[in-house]
Amino acid sequence: MRNNLHLNILYQFVESEDSAGNNISFYKIIHFFSEVGVVTTTTLKKVYDNYRPPGAVSDDCLFSSLDQLGHFAIDICKEVSAPEVFLLSAQDYNIGLDSCNDIRSFKEIFRRYGTSIENPDGGHRKKNIFGKLFN
Amino acid sequence: MDDGGFLQLTTPEVKEYDTVFPGENWFFYWRTSPSLWETKLREYQDSSPIFVPIYWGLHSEHPDQFDFGEYRPEADLKRLFTLAKSLGRELTIVLPTTPSPFLPSGGVPAYLARTIMMSEEGMGVSIVDSEGRLNKLFSFYDPRTFQSFRKFTYHLGQFITQSGFNCEVFGADFGYLSNGLYKSYFDDKSIAFEQGFNRYLKQIEITEPERIEQLKENHHLEETLKIDYAILIKNLYTDSAVEAIPANWAGVLKFAHLGGAPEDIFARTNDMWEHHGDFFKPFFNILVNDLLPSSVLLSPGLKKGVLQKALKDIVSSSLITSHLDNSLYEDDLVTSFNPLIFFNIYVGDTSQQKNLEFLLNGGGLRYYFDREYHWMYRILHSSFRYKPDFDQEEIIHFFFGSLLTLEDFNHVLRLFMNGGRVFIDIDGLDEEISKKLSVFLTENSIDTEKINFMTPIVKAQLGEGLIITYDNKKLSEVGLMKKIGFWETMIKFLKLNNLKVQIDEGLYYMWKHRSSNTYELNYEEIRRVSIYNPTSYKKKSTILSSKNYAFLKTVDEINAQVKSTPIGVDIELMPGASISLDFGYFE
Numbered sequence: 001m002r003n004n005l006h007l008n009i010l011y012q013f014v015e016s017e018d019s020a021g022n023n024i025s026f027y028k029i030i031h032f033f034s035e036v037g038v039v040t041t042t043t044l045k046k047v048y049d050n051y052r053p054p055g056a057v058s059d060d061c062l063f064s065s066l067d068q069l070g071h072f073a074i075d076i077c078k079e080v081s082a083p084e085v086f087l088l089s090a091q092d093y094n095i096g097l098d099s100c101n102d103i104r105s106f107k108e109i110f111r112r113y114g115t116s117i118e119n120p121d122g123g124h125r126k127k128n129i130f131g132k133l134f135n
Numbered sequence: 136m137d138d139g140g141f142l143q144l145t146t147p148e149v150k151e152y153d154t155v156f157p158g159e160n161w162f163f164y165w166r167t168s169p170s171l172w173e174t175k176l177r178e179y180q181d182s183s184p185i186f187v188p189i190y191w192g193l194h195s196e197h198p199d200q201f202d203f204g205e206y207r208p209e210a211d212l213k214r215l216f217t218l219a220k221s222l223g224r225e226l227t228i229v230l231p232t233t234p235s236p237f238l239p240s241g242g243v244p245a246y247l248a249r250t251i252m253m254s255e256e257g258m259g260v261s262i263v264d265s266e267g268r269l270n271k272l273f274s275f276y277d278p279r280t281f282q283s284f285r286k287f288t289y290h291l292g293q294f295i296t297q298s299g300f301n302c303e304v305f306g307a308d309f310g311y312l313s314n315g316l317y318k319s320y321f322d323d324k325s326i327a328f329e330q331g332f333n334r335y336l337k338q339i340e341i342t343e344p345e346r347i348e349q350l351k352e353n354h355h356l357e358e359t360l361k362i363d364y365a366i367l368i369k370n371l372y373t374d375s376a377v378e379a380i381p382a383n384w385a386g387v388l389k390f391a392h393l394g395g396a397p398e399d400i401f402a403r404t405n406d407m408w409e410h411h412g413d414f415f416k417p418f419f420n421i422l423v424n425d426l427l428p429s430s431v432l433l434s435p436g437l438k439k440g441v442l443q444k445a446l447k448d449i450v451s452s453s454l455i456t457s458h459l460d461n462s463l464y465e466d467d468l469v470t471s472f473n474p475l476i477f478f479n480i481y482v483g484d485t486s487q488q489k490n491l492e493f494l495l496n497g498g499g500l501r502y503y504f505d506r507e508y509h510w511m512y513r514i515l516h517s518s519f520r521y522k523p524d525f526d527q528e529e530i531i532h533f534f535f536g537s538l539l540t541l542e543d544f545n546h547v548l549r550l551f552m553n554g555g556r557v558f559i560d561i562d563g564l565d566e567e568i569s570k571k572l573s574v575f576l577t578e579n580s581i582d583t584e585k586i587n588f589m590t591p592i593v594k595a596q597l598g599e600g601l602i603i604t605y606d607n608k609k610l611s612e613v614g615l616m617k618k619i620g621f622w623e624t625m626i627k628f629l630k631l632n633n634l635k636v637q638i639d640e641g642l643y644y645m646w647k648h649r650s651s652n653t654y655e656l657n658y659e660e661i662r663r664v665s666i667y668n669p670t671s672y673k674k675k676s677t678i679l680s681s682k683n684y685a686f687l688k689t690v691d692e693i694n695a696q697v698k699s700t701p702i703g704v705d706i707e708l709m710p711g712a713s714i715s716l717d718f719g720y721f722e
């Protein structure tokens with residue numbers, strides 16, 4: 001059983017308008033995965049429920065600040081006992097993509113250009129990581 | 136077939152995978168030495184035309200320089216076509232009018248690889264090809280790219296005319312499926328697109344100032360204008376190709392690439408993640424979307440076994456020919472099997488429209504079809520035009536009011552008058568069309584029936600012709616089970632006839648049909664169900680008996696066992712198994 005899977009979060013900074021025409025901005029998770037597959041929506045929903053703004057109906061994971069996104073990433077790490085998560089913005093992803101030409105260098109993008117957040121619990125407590133993470 | 140005087144002692148073996156023939160009749164001439172073109176063409180055994188995509192970047196290494204074999208043998212298209220002709224092979228030129236995911240830089244010359252394409256989420260678009268290379272795609276909205284494309288197509292057209300090629304030239308709109316819907320590689324949110332869109336707005340400000348005023352009041356209009364701009368630029372590329380190659384131009388084909396969605400890159404760069412079974416659903420979805428599937432991005436390892444078998448079974452020469460002939464109905468091709476389709480859903484050219492998801496799923500239509508008529512419906516990304524040779528008896532046509540133009544509607548009425556069966560969602564239907572429908576029904580004294588069943592329904596019947604109107608928005612407000620109940624009732628009324636298939640999770644199946652031949656005169660037609668097990672487990676399926684069907688035979692059994700029972704035919708499929716079963720259908 002593997003319990004050393006690294007998680008990757010790719011997020012986007014979005015500037016938009018609310019229904020009243022006010023400018024709003026937020027961070028939106030666009031991809032969340034490890035080397036064996038995407039993180040299930042069940043896991044995401046469970047952890048995101050603590051961050052969901054009251055009245056929000058969308059399934060999207062949106063955060064008002066990077067700090068909040070970082071806390072969410074730690075909570076996910078704890079939930080699935082992952083040792084580490086790499087946070088990468090779409091902008092930095094594109095900088096990384098620009099410099100890679102093959103799969104090997106592509107795989108390094110999150111590690112090289114992302115921000116690493118370690119699981120304070122170490123990430124080796126729960127054994128059934130596959131069951132918790134993936135379909 | 137002319138063998139060019141070459142004596143063959145053994146039957147050439149058709150290879151499961153070839154880097155030059157990577158699948159579905161594609162010939163990648165740049166992937167081998169020109170000295171091997173003849174050998175490769177000899178190996179090709181299929182009778183249907185060979186697609187030769189034009190690699191723009193190969194023929195134009197420097198601005199304003201074009202090489203079709205004058206300088207380098209690998210660019211010598213004339214030699215390639217002469218060779219093919221001498222071997223009796225039919226080549227069809229495919230000229231990409233969008234970025235090509237299987238080519239470095241998407242096929243554009245290196246001097247144009249400037250602005251990388253962007254997905255809606257702001258991610259640079261890069262696609263993994265069958266050999267594990269990362270192909271970055273570059274924006275077609277850069278004006279320099281368009282100017283160069285125009286020059287290139289002009290020179291290509293000159294070359295084709297001077298060489299005397301009489302082959303057809305198809306434009307290729309390459310794309311992929313995302314959430315089950317087609318997206319073109321032309322769609323792009325890069326800075327090049329935004330800059331072009333701003334120039335477009337300035338132009339509109341001069342020609343249609345009232346639209347800019349509306350934009351200030353309604354910001355949602357910007358999305359509509361962006362779609363208009365994207366369509367305009369896409370058409371410019373196609374038009375310049377048509378202008379340059381008028382005599383050989385045969386239309387635009389839409390190809391959807393398996394493994395070609397921008398977000399697929401994460402799965403495709405992780406060996407532990409990607410599995411050949413993952414491609415069945417998108418593959419069948421591509422067929423349902425009436426697109427030509429392409430597996431050229433998939434590695435040989437992924438295409439082994441049951442997926443390869445399904446690709447060969449379904450992407451048959453008849454399916455390709457039907458697309459090349461631009462015939463909506465494949466039923467004319469009586470000698471070969473074609474997908475059995477009961478429903479056509481018309482969505483216009485709306486690959487960028489965000490409300491498509493709501494139209495298809497809001498009222499539960501697609502959910503119901505996926506549940507009860509798996510892969511037996513088709514989403515058509517085109518306007519509706521009635522043709523007198525429509526085989527309208529079998530197919531039920533669905534239209535959404537918000538997408539229906541007056542011209543489409545006139546054709547819908549012609550279809551109805553000729554016995555066609557039609558569903559129209561009245562939500563968003565243009566008032567003029569709505570009025571025209573009422574006047575048409577009254578003036579022609581057509582019997583109508585009004586019912587309230589979750590939504591107001593109007594049923595109009597004239598002989599075999601049937602129009603049912605309903606309100607998708609109203610239907611979207613009820614629960615999922617009620618939506619299913621609604622469609623179950625509606626479809627039951629149409630008395631469609633097909634065998635029921637019970638199937639374990641993880642199995643995929645598709646129905647095909649063909650007319651009966653002289654040895655099968657007891658039957659109206661022959662229906663074939665092909666079942667595939669891409670999983671690592673033994674699975675079961677049952678095809679339930681029905682009074683109008685006779686089980687005829689099994690075909691191409693691989694690791695599958697069949698047993699007839701009083702209730703139908705039981706099939707056991709081992710991991711990687713596949714099987715087809717033929718049934719005769721009689722009235």
